[in-house]
Amino acid sequence: MFPVTDLTTLDKRHLWHPFTPMQPWCAADHVPLMLVEGSACALKDQFGNEYLDGNASIWTNIHGHNHPVINAAITEQLGKVAHTSFLGFTHEPAIRLAKELVDLVPGDKLTRAFFTDNGSTAIESAVRMALQYWKQNGRPQRDTLVAFDRAYHGDTLGAASLGGIPLFKGSGNDFGYRVITVPSLDALDLLTVDDRSRIAAVVIEPLIQGAAGMRLWPQGMLKALDAWCATQDVFLILDEVMTGFGRTGRMFACEHESVVPDFLCLAKGLTGGYLPLAVTLTSERVFEGFLGEPHEGRTFFYGHSYAGSQLGCAAALASLRIFREERVLEQLSAKIARLGELMADLPAFRQCGMIAAMTVDSPDLSLGAKVCLAARNHGLLTRPIGNTLVLMPPLCVTLEEIERMVAALRAALNEVTAPQ
Template sequence: MNEQLADWIAKDKAYCWHPFTAQDTWTASEHEPLMLVSGDGVWLEDAHGKRYIDGNSSIWTNIHGHAHPQLNAAISAQLAKVAHTSFLGYSHPLAAELSARLAEFFPNSSLSRTFFSDDGSTAIECALKMALQYRMQTGQPERCEFVAFINCYHGDTMGAASLGGVEAFFSRFRKFGMTVRFVRDLDELRALEGLDRVAGVVIEPLVQGVNQIHVWPQGMLSELREFTQEQGIHLILDEVMTGFGRTGTMFACQQEQVVPDFLCLAKGLTAGYLPMAATMVREEIYDGFSGERENAFYYGHSYTANPLGCAAALASLDLFTSDQVLELLPAKINHLQQALQQLADSHPEVWQTRQCGMIAGIELRQADGSPYPQALRIGEKVCLAAREFGLLTRPVLDTIVFLPPLSITSEEIDLSFAAIAQGITAVLSDGRKNNTIE
């Protein structure tokens, strides 16, 4: 290890606090954190000069690859003008352009208004507060509850955390947040009593990410839209992960011709280059905040509609057209499907694979189909082993998540799955031979 790298690691361990991380393990003397220093396309490079495929799009954000010249140029051009201006009491051209571009994705501009914030969690936070305030200002104050789905994940700010269905993440905070009821599926939602108290239902459309890439049944989303309309309940779609081509269409809801009342976007909004989020709403909801000043939506962020973020987002939307991103996806999705099947056929430890567009989960289980003991942390060990073969990704429990930039090639998908296969072999097949896995 060179002196510069040793200094970086020492400072990280002494001063940084990493998310979702057991810090005692991280700061242990024998642990050398992976220090990433550059990127090009789907590849990242560490401080030792080793290259890796970014198999989870830098936590599900990157769309077109790293250091894309068009994105870099758009950000640089805006940086030469101004890096940030307040959106409170002022505006700027790129925010106006981006809002209009986003509205064009939906028929008759049905999601006509966009409220900008900072990340996926705050996009959800905005939707929840808007939904509640709308009810208060339209004579429906009794509608103050929400419904979410078991094992869902919608962010970590207090309101968003209230919706979280993963007990390990959210149980200790639940009493401090919104009033939320949880259901497994549409049948349980239909059976709930007191639906007249529900302001909105929140769901990740088509696929739940943190729930080990759980794919919803086909048609479920359109049925949910019909039911919420019948009940006068707002439908809030969390497309923080699924938006911007991840499922094969620009937005997941378009696959079932669903237009929600609130659409929450982040991650891929700026192609993963800058933190920025958007909460899109129908005009009728926006109209509920008109009139007296006290009806205004008193919520905001210092970096709302940041010009650099808007520049990146507009350049990303341009790339979807110029690079024919959506048109090229069916062949990549098919190739990913074949790679998943080949992996399952050749490795009995692969209990199930799940796919939604360019989002995939590979669940590992024991030979009898039972899960591995959680203390073994098999998924984590396989991902660490795959790193040695040139792939970066993370598991959800023992499900290996593969969610690469959409710019990935078929050859790079094959390299990724070769690394996953070698990781499975190193941890499970070789581990059993060496009596390190029971």
């Protein structure tokens, strides 16, 4: 075992953390927070301090840390085999998980599950499928995707090309797919006939845009977008990487407006926040568009080494079991209501189920980060989006823990914004 001070030195010498300004991180006086233990909604650092996990470990954790059902499922699977290739092979956990996932979606439109590693690759899969489908099924001119302003769909090259936030596109923004970015649903009707004829799919985060600062879409917008896509015979891709698995109060956000897309992209909470796993659910129509003899070249040549991970599928099956046995969704209404009551008077407050956010209007663009840093002293971990402060706890959070989280956020906000 390395002493904590040695680990900190080694971190600064060898690691490069994502979405993290590394110069201040590596400064001599900076002590990184090292998370070493977790239970339910609580996490402990290297000094034994305990915190409430206010952002569900970057929006992934669903049932809390160290849940015995998921722990047991992973342990049982480890006793059999940890990983086998999914390219030309199969296994029981993936078969069972695919069946359970398609059964969760209302109706019978989505019938096929394509497993990958993370949210970006779930989106990549959907986009590639959509483009290849039209190319080899009589409409090769459909080479364009429609995405929305301020959208975020991941960091891989294709997913990033759909994004509407330049900061997340790196040094260059002109790459990837041919994309038309629109600000709203109404803007679709302003597209030229030629543009509309070239659209392969429309991609959207339903109900709420995450990285845009928890920006809510108008009620009914998703339903209207679904109707527009149907009229144009355009595929609808829903990015439910953040909103899936109970975050909005239902299993999937699209259920709020009775929409079933052509592609449903899921990750983050799929395994309860335990292991990397993603899935792209799609229809029999799309699947059949790839059928043919090998020499015809209609195969979907895309995949990842850990696609359909046996351990990940075992964790995901256990997570779905918890939803059923602990009646997770049925218990959310009281928690959603309490979260809203406690935060309603905070500036620019908005809420979508168990996702709550507020924004501080300040010229200091680092104010949000300062508030989150101060919140640690009050036992809360969360991460800002600019000056937007977010609470998105694991769904197992208690009413008392919600109260403590909001109290900690308020205390930190008051400390940072108090006149000097």
